[in-house]
Amino acid sequence: MAEGKGLIQEKKNYHHGNLKGQLLEAVRHLVETKGADEFSIAEACRLAGVSTAAPYKHFKDRHEILRGVVFLGMLRMRERMQEAADAHAAGTVARVAALGQSYIDFARAEPGLFRMMFSLTAGHQDDEELSRMGDETLGIVVGVVADHLAIPLESEEAKLRAYALWCFVHGHSFLMLDDKLHGEKMVDEGQLLLIVGEGMLPRV
Amino acid sequence: MAEGKGLIQEKKNYHHGNLKGQLLEAVRHLVETKGADEFSIAEACRLAGVSTAAPYKHFKDRHEILRGVVFLGMLRMRERMQEAADAHAAGTVARVAALGQSYIDFARAEPGLFRMMFSLTAGHQDDEELSRMGDETLGIVVGVVADHLAIPLESEEAKLRAYALWCFVHGHSFLMLDDKLHGEKMVDEGQLLLIVGEGMLPRV
DNA sequence: TACATATGTTTGCGACGCTTACATTGGCAA
């Protein structure tokens, strides 16, 4: 009854039931705990309680498995960002700040996955689905910025300033994960967001 | 005479002569051409014309080889940035712009290495040498920003705005490499640098 | 009940990272 069936559960029957999902979860877990370079599909198989050949009934190859993990990650991230934007009224500074913060929070909460989301898609702009998802996510930022500045969604100005903001939070997220700011070099994140927000989104 | 001894040269004698340097160069070349996930030390050995066991007379393990490649990359990058800063008078906008551009240019010229420089150092802030090098590089930016704003090097303000600029060029570099801006989403880099420079370095 | 299909296992191959034992060489001391 009270047997613990944690995130990673044992297989009971010959047929696993949900190997595909379980494998993606196992890989995500390993990426987070051991790092993206220190795990193997074989290890994920052991976690899922399945032979090392089993994954290839569900996925073409290793890359397709990682792509699946990244896809789910992008979905979740977009969700969080949309929630952050929806939680505040259009045009408020708080809305922009919350959006940026949600991005940074995601990176901090799931550094391994975050890193993989971007390193994997490198040189794979041919992947329609992932590309579209990235575009949609950027779209959230453009929308919030356009609202804030009260300019059209399609304006070059909105696109430019939204991208600048994205560059900023993206860069900060990676530098933070890479621990480039340690000791006395540390910087206050609140102050940082403030200064950037003011600089990038000037009230006319 | 006119025999081509390119970057990758054949071994003539039993003793290679400069296997250490040659291996680092071979790995750098492979990282750039095949991607950081698609090469092996064994392949680098073939390029250097040496058995797959030879590297381990010079390096403890694979990671130490990659670390060597990254170290040289960081050296070169810092050099380029210092050159860019030195090429313009202190306090000029051109100086700040050139510094940022040198960073982006490096990323664009050597995307594989650039990416590896940051992904490898993740979770290795214990590496004194690499950490110090990163700090020194950030120091260049802080110096240029402090000059520009005519404020003390040690001021919180200089540190904060320098880091913000770093976040920006860093983020843009990665998003660019990951090809996150394609087609009509494309943004003019010059405009971008301008808008960010103005926003982050306000003349009082 | 029988059979097609989905999904698992076993076995095996080639590549890789790395170790160990051995071979070759260049440089230095006698």
Place this chain on the structure above:
DNA sequence: TTGCCAATGTAAGCGTCGCAAACATATGTA
């Protein structure tokens, strides 16, 4: 010059991994 040592190479082998092929088992439907 000779002789030896340390540096630096090779060959062979171990364990793991990604992946494929052949085979086994469960599920759903005629």
